[in-house]
Amino acid sequence: MPADLSAGVTAGVAADSTMADVDVIRVSGGARLAGEVHVVGAKNSALKLMAVALLAPGRSVITNVPRITDIAIMGEVLRRLGCEVSFGEDNGTSTGTIDGIPVVGVGDGVPAEVPPVDGAGPVRDVATTPSGEAQAAVDLGAAPGRARTVTIDVPAEPGTDADYDLVRRLRASICVLGPLLARRGYVRVAHPGGDAIGSRGLDMHVSGLARMGAEISGSHGFVIASAPNGLHGATIWLDFPSVGATENLVMAAVLAKGTTEIDNAAREPEIVDICAMLSAMGARIEGAGTSTIRIEGVSELRPVRHRTVGDRIVAGTWAFAAAMTQGDVTVTGASPGFLEIALDKVISAGGLVETRTDAFRVRMDRRPRAVDVVTLPFPGFATDLLPMAIGMASVSEGASLITENIFDGRFMFVNEMARLGADIKTDGHHAVVRGRERLSSAPVRATDIRAGAGLVIAGLCADGVTEISHVHHVDRGYPDFVADLRALGVEVERTTAPAEQAFTL
Structure with a gap:
């Protein structure tokens, strides 16, 4: 930069910064989800x-x-x-x-x-x-x-x-x-x-x-x-x-x-x-x-x-959370008939699934096996469950191929998963996920409703405490998410933290 222009910036413009608190969820890894959770309307x-x-x-x-x-x-x-x-x-x-x-x-x-x-x-x-x-x-x-x-x-x-x-x-x-x-x-x-x-x-x-x-x-x-x-x-x-x-x-x-x-x-x-x-x-x-x-x-x-019909996406979130943490979770209030393909993926990964008319139970007593997932319109695999499928793939044995056919920006949160140590390579509408035994804790940011929930669940499989910011996105789709996690045995808290500084000239 020319000397005179640099001087003008320094002398004539005062740098200002503004900050506002954001909602965050802090979750401790290592918990095995166990218990019952009820799902309300979709x-x-x-x-x-x-x-x-x-x-x-x-x-x-x-x-x-x-x-x-x-x-x-x-x-x-x-x-x-x-x-x-x-x-x-x-x-x-x-x-x-x-x-x-x-x-x-x-x-x-x-x-x-x-x-x-x-x-x-x-x-x-x-x-x-x-x-x-x-x-x-x-x-x-x-x-x-x-x-x-x-x-x-x-x-x-x-x-x-x-x-x-x-x-x-x-x-x-x-x-x-x-x-x-x-x-x-x-x-x-x-x-x-x-x-x-x-x-x-x-x-x-x-x-x-x-x-x-x-x-x-x-x-x-x-x-x-x-x-x-x-x-x-x-x-x-x-x-x-x-x-x-x-x-x-x-x-x-x-x-x-x-x-x-x-x-x-x-x-x-x-x-x-x-x-x-x-x-x-x-x-x-x-x-x-x-x-x-x-x-x-x-x-x-x-x-x-x-x-209102029960929320199949929230129910599916808990199904993958149980599988990822090698847990034992019963989900009530939603029909397993609306989650056939998602539950089939959990079964293919090694899980045991029991179903009733408006409830199901997922048990996983081992590290999940890698499974491939392709999102499609219903009755195909729901795109809203893709972040949870990627989360399970991140801690599975082997490599999974994940294909997204509905929303072209669904992989935006992959960079946040990488901060947790996930091994994910994307190419257009495809992602190859190579599982590892454990993720590592890190501060991450929710980019949308399902990605936010997926990051919280992924944090359960990390060592230490993972902090997920901008969880107002999660509030748009998951009522009492933190309370449900606590009821299933997770050490978790919701609080506020200073946002990133925004600098202006």
């Missing part, structure tokens, strides 16, 4: 069921809802669309207080921050985060237990604009597009955000709705759709069995004139759950859970009470 279903409620004026009640930050955000999305939303314990409570903590609905103002359930991260209030970003109001309650009931009172004419500041933080909130277009004939929704693990465009949502008669445009970061004469039935072929596109198109089609057929539809259990609620509301749907869904439109739907 996040990926509950969020969409809340959007389903928009299709019928009146009060709908959804039970077995997980107490996680994404649910709080979705509740605020619906409030800003004019709905009254309140949360209560999963015994039907939806107003008043829970153990002295007020359960708020629309119009109650901004509540004080609710202390978290032991082991859970806080869900912060509007405009209280260090960065000043708008946050969803805390109204999930703080009573013991992770399942909640959400009561949604939908007005005769819900709003048509979904706020940017919330939608950008929760990709799932794009699912209000279909219901609002069907109900109101117009909708303006901010382009979604969420985990940055792939491009995940909206092309199939848009093209499918266009075939049903919608006019769709984009402007200043918003998706704008209109159908002033209503939607009509159509035959729609999806290039890929997209879960989000299937959900939006089904929700739009139930109030369309005529019959809609969606070919190459997603087959996930969460799709079946959404269709079950819609059918109870009066929709006419055939083929949910198959690659062809047929919907005969009706003129109106009625509000209902519906229980």
